[in-house]
Amino acid sequence: MGKVAVIQYPGSNCDLDALEILRDVVKTRTSLVWHKDLQRDDYDAYVLPGGFSYGDYLRAGAIAATSPSLRIVKEAAESGKPVLGICNGFQILVEAGLLPGAVLRNSTLRFACTWTRLRVETTRTPFTSEAQKGQVLAIPIAHNEGRYYLDKEQISELERSQQIVFRYVDEKKEATEDANPNGSIDNIAGVCNQKGNVMGLMPHPERASIPVLSLGSQTDGRVIFDSVMRTLHGPGA
Amino acid sequence: MTPGSYVVEVIVENKPLARDPEGETIHRNLILKGGYNQVTGVRAGKLLRMNVEANSPEDARSLVRKLSDDLRIYNPAAHTIQVRIVG
Numbered sequence: 001m002g003k004v005a006v007i008q009y010p011g012s013n014c015d016l017d018a019l020e021i022l023r024d025v026v027k028t029r030t031s032l033v034w035h036k037d038l039q040r041d042d043y044d045a046y047v048l049p050g051g052f053s054y055g056d057y058l059r060a061g062a063i064a065a066t067s068p069s070l071r072i073v074k075e076a077a078e079s080g081k082p083v084l085g086i087c088n089g090f091q092i093l094v095e096a097g098l099l100p101g102a103v104l105r106n107s108t109l110r111f112a113c114t115w116t117r118l119r120v121e122t123t124r125t126p127f128t129s130e131a132q133k134g135q136v137l138a139i140p141i142a143h144n145e146g147r148y149y150l151d152k153e154q155i156s157e158l159e160r161s162q163q164i165v166f167r168y169v170d171e172k173k174e175a176t177e178d179a180n181p182n183g184s185i186d187n188i189a190g191v192c193n194q195k196g197n198v199m200g201l202m203p204h205p206e207r208a209s210i211p212v213l214s215l216g217s218q219t220d221g222r223v224i225f226d227s228v229m230r231t232l233h234g235p236g237a
Numbered sequence: 238m239t240p241g242s243y244v245v246e247v248i249v250e251n252k253p254l255a256r257d258p259e260g261e262t263i264h265r266n267l268i269l270k271g272g273y274n275q276v277t278g279v280r281a282g283k284l285l286r287m288n289v290e291a292n293s294p295e296d297a298r299s300l301v302r303k304l305s306d307d308l309r310i311y312n313p314a315a316h317t318i319q320v321r322i323v324g
């Protein structure tokens with residue numbers, strides 16, 4: 001039976017939310033692990049949760065990216081295990097070089113805390129395998145540095161290699177400027193590595209996975225956790 | 238060769254094609270509003286000033302350049318840096 005680690009960094013504050021959804025909602029064995037206590041690649045999947053880390057000095061996620069835990073996560077990623085970064089976790093994965101690009105300050109210069117619509121661009125990752133391509137998920141964001149950036153030509157490369165996983169869209173499922181809450185290039189909300197087993201996104205699926213926390217009682221975020229549970233436990237799970 | 242203590246600055250800013258909303262806002266809402274129309278653009282960045290023991294100013298600069306790359310003081314996907322000796 002697969003085991004998931006939710007890694008805590010100094011400043012993580014969405015770790016318990018991720019734990020709750022993984023352990024109690026999708027019923028996967030999950031442990032909270034302080035980043036310095038992660039000694040070996042003992043788990044079958046890793047989640048880097050949202051919040052902050054090391055004051056996010058220099059750049060969001062830049063200092064946590066040098067934690068020895070990232071060496072272990074890197075090894076796990078190389079061996080094909082699923083690795084998910086949410087919000088600050090996404091920023092850490094980008095800064096550690098496990099995901100391409102950079103996550104810069106919002107173009108609005110404001111902290112953005114709102115519900116967004118995310119269009120699923122690929123179902124090839126272990127985090128979207130239970131979703132439908134083109135499906136739109138209502139999931140909230142809460143960040144000051146969420147503007148995904150990569151040079152234009154590298155964006156085309158990302159598109160070709162199916163590494164763009166989510167885009168911010170409007171009610172017509174179109175990636176318009178108005179639907180883009182932070183100025184991310186090409187409305188990108190989440191990306192994966194070439195293999196597809198490492199994924200990061202700025203929105204918080206763990207805040208949209210149980211009805212009492214969600215807009216209109218929907219649980220759109222759950223599909224991400226359901227997908228990883230199915231990946232770990234097989235199709236009969 | 239002048240062994241000693243040098244002051245080295247690293248300036249990190251967004252690449253020219255990566256928008257800099259902070260610089261744009263300072264330009265539009267402070268400088269142009271204040272009537273300084275001769276200023277045609279502003280880029281905001283981050284400055285790190287380091288005190289470095291080295292054998293020469295060039296060694297100090299190279300060391301800071303190397304650590305900026307090794308430790309990712311900047312993210313090359315989005316930023317450029319300038320490293321300069323100031324004292």
